[in-house]
Amino acid sequence: MIECLPLLSTDDVLRDIVNDVMEIRIREHAVMQRIAELDRRGAASELGYKNLAYVLRDAVRWDRTIAKRRIDHARLLASEVTPTGSELPPELPVTASAAAEGALSIEHVAAVAEAMKTLPADAEASVVDFAREHEPSSVRSFGKELAYRLYQDDPEPRDADPAPQVNDLTLHWRGDLLKVSGTLDKVTGAKFEALIDPLAKPRPTSEEGPDPRSRTERQGDAFAELVDLMLRADQMPEHGGEPVTLTLTMRYEDLAGQVGSATLDTRERIPADQIRQLACSAGIIPLVLGTQSQPLDVGRKARTFTAGIRRLLVIRDRGCAFPGCDRHPKHCDAHHIKHWADGGATSAENGVLLCRHHHTLIHHSGWTVKMANGIPVFSPPKWLDPDRRPRRNLINAF
Known part of the structure; x- marks a missing residue:
């Protein structure tokens, strides 16, 4: 039957x-x-x-x-x-x-x-x-x-010196087209990706529909736009509410002792001896959790999250906070846990980083999010777990 x-x-x-x-x-x-x-x-x-x-x-x-x-x-x-x-x-x-x-x-x-x-x-x-x-x-x-x-606290292996990281770039004209290919070391690659990413976003959906370009096409167009922007360097775009920035997270004692490594938004780890090199060409923004030097709470005056609040969310959530998601911070939106229209403050305590997919899911499904001991936790819908036991993103917990 x-x-x-x-x-x-x-x-x-x-x-x-x-x-x-x-x-x-x-x-x-x-x-x-x-x-x-x-x-x-x-x-x-x-x-x-x-x-x-x-x-x-x-x-x-x-x-x-x-x-x-x-x-x-x-x-x-x-x-x-x-x-x-x-x-x-x-x-x-x-x-x-x-x-x-x-x-x-x-x-x-x-x-x-x-x-x-x-x-x-x-x-x-x-x-x-x-x-x-x-x-x-x-x-x-x-x-x-x-x-x-x-x-992470084990001594670094010293059996052999690592091979030097070499940047190389090949330019080859094929008729009217220039073929560009190359390899960048970890630090340079991270900086290049941070420049390309805000330019490669899909165009907003219009009367013509969503952006028809593939990711590779968008990145190609972004590279072309980056060339134009470099010719007028004072017009570089903002990303996430602030100029293009790399965020590095490391323990204070490691920073002071120049040991261990720092973690980029992409979860790539940069050895401490390369941090000084990175600082030569990128702004370093000191951030101590709870410090009064950053505008961590803007109350009811603003609906959108400021650059200062977003930096704190990046440090805390390290990417999309949804359980099991490993999307990097630059691919995430700041979401009001208690909606702004319902009286929720634009603050770190009422904010959480979510990728576009999980941001939509929180708004339109049975999943819910709340703060527990300063950490965002998520409750699944009843069809997934009848007891709706809270979950958190353990990938980003490290």
Whole structure:
């Protein structure tokens, strides 16, 4: 009998999908256990095949690369039996338990496994907890940030001097067109990206519709405009309410001792010995949380966030504050948590950085945001979590 879906609410349909996907993941885990059993038995040799990937290719019509990946993941999730008959736990026991519950997909398992290559075993629980609420790509980002957090105080390796970073640029005329290609070091590349980004924004939607240009076309036009702007350098555009600026975040003790690294808006890390070089050509704006030297609260006088408030939001949120999002600050809007029209102040305490997608989501969906202990936290709609347990962006928490 086919269920009459039109009689169900949208929330009920979505909740059913969530439950069905969990059941599918439980079955996928059972399949992985059987693959691990075939691997333990040496089934490929028994059946006359070169290896198990070829067996699975013929049995279930997987591409051999997919079959090999499934075998690798099955080995991570399955317990191992020693020649004496003792059973050893899986290589990733916490991941295996979550996958058996249906909380993780095969893609999640792959992301956790990738993250754990650079993390100690006791970090697995943290990565899996994050994976229970986020998509695989966010799990990879979380793993990278967690690894940096764990090892940031380790001494820098001194085995060999790093290769010098070289800037190169090639100009080649092809008829009436000049082909430009090159490579920039990390610092120069970050400065160039900060110049290009405000010029490469899509044009506002008009009667002709949205901007039809692709991202590469917009960046090409931005580069052409940048050339024109450099001919009249006193007319450089503003971005985020202030002249083009690079924001670097680092611990005060590292800055004073010229050790460690600073983090750009893009999450690229700049070694301390390059900060002085960057300061030669970029303005450095001191910012101490809670200082009276910045206009952190403009009350009811202004609806739009000032450059000073936005700088504080960048320091606090480090990009889109929505759980699992890794969009950089320059791609984010400042959002009033309590709407300005409803009496909300234009202040850091009532502001949060959101990328365009999540800004729209907060305004038009069941997701809500509020401040908790000075940190923005988000509550999902009931179809996603009936208890609406608060979540925060752990990728940017570092």
